[in-house]
Structure formats: C-alpha cells, structure tokens
Amino acid sequence: xxxxxxxFGAFRQFQERDVLDLDVADADTGSATVADVRRALxxxxxxxxxxxxxxxxxxxxxxxxxxxxxxxxxxxxxGRLAVIPPVSGG
Amino acid sequence: MNDIDRIDAHRIACKVVDIAEAALDPAEALAxxxxxxxxxxxxxxxxxxxxxxxxxxxxxxxxxxxxxxxKVFARSAEAAIAAHGPQAKVYIAHAKGRLQVGDTAVIVxxxxxxxxAAFRGCREVIEAVKHTSPIWKQEHYLDGSSxxxxxxxxxxETPEPAAKVVTTIAPMHSAATDxxxxxxxxxH
Numbered sequence: 399x400x401x402x403x404x405x406f407g408a409f410r411q412f413q414e415r416d417v418l419d420l421d422v423a424d425a426d427t428g429s430a431t432v433a434d435v436r437r438a439l440x441x442x443x444x445x446x447x448x449x450x451x452x453x454x455x456x457x458x459x460x461x462x463x464x465x466x467x468x469x470x471x472x473x474x475x476x477g478r479l480a481v482i483p484p485v486s487g488g
Numbered sequence: 489m490n491d492i493d494r495i496d497a498h499r500i501a502c503k504v505v506d507i508a509e510a511a512l513d514p515a516e517a518l519a520x521x522x523x524x525x526x527x528x529x530x531x532x533x534x535x536x537x538x539x540x541x542x543x544x545x546x547x548x549x550x551x552x553x554x555x556x557x558x559k560v561f562a563r564s565a566e567a568a569i570a571a572h573g574p575q576a577k578v579y580i581a582h583a584k585g586r587l588q589v590g591d592t593a594v595i596v597x598x599x600x601x602x603x604x605a606a607f608r609g610c611r612e613v614i615e616a617v618k619h620t621s622p623i624w625k626q627e628h629y630l631d632g633s634s635x636x637x638x639x640x641x642x643x644x645e646t647p648e649p650a651a652k653v654v655t656t657i658a659p660m661h662s663a664a665t666d667x668x669x670x671x672x673x674x675x676h
Binding site: 404406407408410411457458459461462463464465466480482483484485486487488 | 619637
C-alpha cells in the first residue's frame with residue numbers, strides 16, 4: 399500500500415520536501431504493519447539520503463496525529479504517518 | 489470525538505503559537521488559571537538562552553507535529569490534574585518557528601488552592617512537555633553552524649497488561665535515574 403510519511407526534526411535535513419511517499423509491501427502477514435513501514439523507510443533512506451544513519455530511525459517512533467504506534471500496529475487506512483525522532487521541546 | 493474535543497476547556501488550555509504571528513504571553517497564562525478559590529499559581533517560563541554546552545547560541549528553530557503535540561499537552565494536563573488536585577487549572581503554550589535568544593519558548597501555569605500542589609503540578613507538566621511532546625529544536629550557533637538537539641527517544645513498548653494492550657507516549661527511562669536517558673534532559 400501507499401503511505402505518506404511526514405518528516406520532522408533531524409529527518410528534515412535529508413530532503414527538501416517534508417513528506418515522503420512510499421510503497422510498502424505487505425510482508426508475511428498479508429496486511430502491512432508499522433514494522434513494514436520502518437523497513438521500507440530504512441531501505442529508502444539508505445539508498446537516497448546522503449549522511450543518513452540507521453540509528454536515527456531506530457531511535458524514532460512512527461505516529462498518527464493521535465498517537466504513537468507500535469511496530470505491530472496496522473497502518474492507518476488513510477496511509478498518513480509521521481516519523482518522530484527523539485524529541486527536544488521546551 | 490478526539491481527546492482535544494473532550495478536554496475541559498474551563499480547566500485546561502493548550503496552544504501552539506507560530507512566533508512569526510505572535511509571542512507567548514505569561515499574562516494570558518495567569519489570567520486563564522486564576523480563580524478566586526486558588527491561593528497558589530506556579531508559572532514556568534522557558535526562554536532561549538545564549539549558551540548551550542559551551543557554544544554560543546544565536547537562535548533556535550522549533551519544529552513541531554502540531555496535532556499530536558496538542559493531544560500530548562492535553563493528556564499531560566489531565567494527568568497532572570488527576571495527580572495534584574481535581575480543582576486545578578492548567579495552561580500550556582509552546583512556540584514554533586525561529587526564536588531569538590531571550591524569546592519565550594514555552595509557558596506552563598498550574599493553579600490550585602495551595603502552593604505545594606501548584607509547584608508539583610507545574611513541574612510534572614513541564615517535564616512531560618519536554619520529554620514526551622513531538623517538538624524538536626535546531627540550535628543555530630555564532631559560527632554559522634546548526635544542529636538538531638539529540639533529544640529524548642519516545643518509547644511505545646510499554647508493558648502490556650494481560651487483558652489489554654496499552655499504547656502510551658512515554659520517554660525511554662533509565663532504571664537507575666528514573667529519568668529520560670538522553671543527555672539533553674539530564675542537562676536542562
């Protein structure tokens with residue numbers, strides 16, 4: 399399925415546009431999960447983003463506008479996600 | 489109906505302010521939480537400082553995932569009210585965009601009948617804002633360079649009760665310190 403991932407914080411440095419559209423395979427389960435999105439994002443980043451370190455994604459969460467998602471969570475029906483690197487408000 | 493719709497707008501105010509449009513206003517915070525029944529108001533004002541880790545800072549850019557940030561603010565306020573007084577009122581505001589040294593980045597006000605609960609409630613809310621809100625700061629330095637702060641990784645792998653899976657926003661914690669493991673929050 400097609401997902402749109404909003405990029406924040408340190409992820410913004412890798413491309414001009416703040417949204418990344420990716421096609422995510424349904425892996426083994428037949429229904430794509432957040433873990434599948436993470437794999438697809440990591441694969442894309444390693445091949446397209448100069449200076450990208452996989453450790454950044456490992457320390458990041460994926461979220462909707464309402465909540466953080468577990469790796470086993472289903473991808474929202476609208477395919478809209480955000481990648482949440484370590485936070486530093488205040 | 490989402491969490492924002494359900495919050496008690498009389499007791500909780502949460503906002504994000506684009507610095508290009510307006511500055512944060514401590515007077516607005518005090519006015520919101522004031523109540524004839526309250527003898528204690530604790531007000532926290534966070535401002536951009538000129539030095540961080542020995543480097544001269546000229547400004548900070550705050551990036552933010554607005555809708556989730558507002559929900560985290562509301563949940564943090566509700567949790568603090570539940571813990572420190574059902575009568576409490578809470579105001580939370582955070583700036584986004586490019587701030588200069590001295591600009592106000594965040595305001596938290598917590599008001600209750602007595603000061604002890606006001607202090608504790610305010611502290612709890614500002615810590616939650618710093619450690620769990622999807623906000624990022626990019627520091628700009630005198631030498632022209634910029635860096636995103638290391639920050640605090642959010643953890644969604646919370647313990648799962650036998651009958652129910654609960655997903656919450658929580659910072660990664662160290663058992664030794666019961667605090668965020670990142671250097672960022674150890675230093676501030």
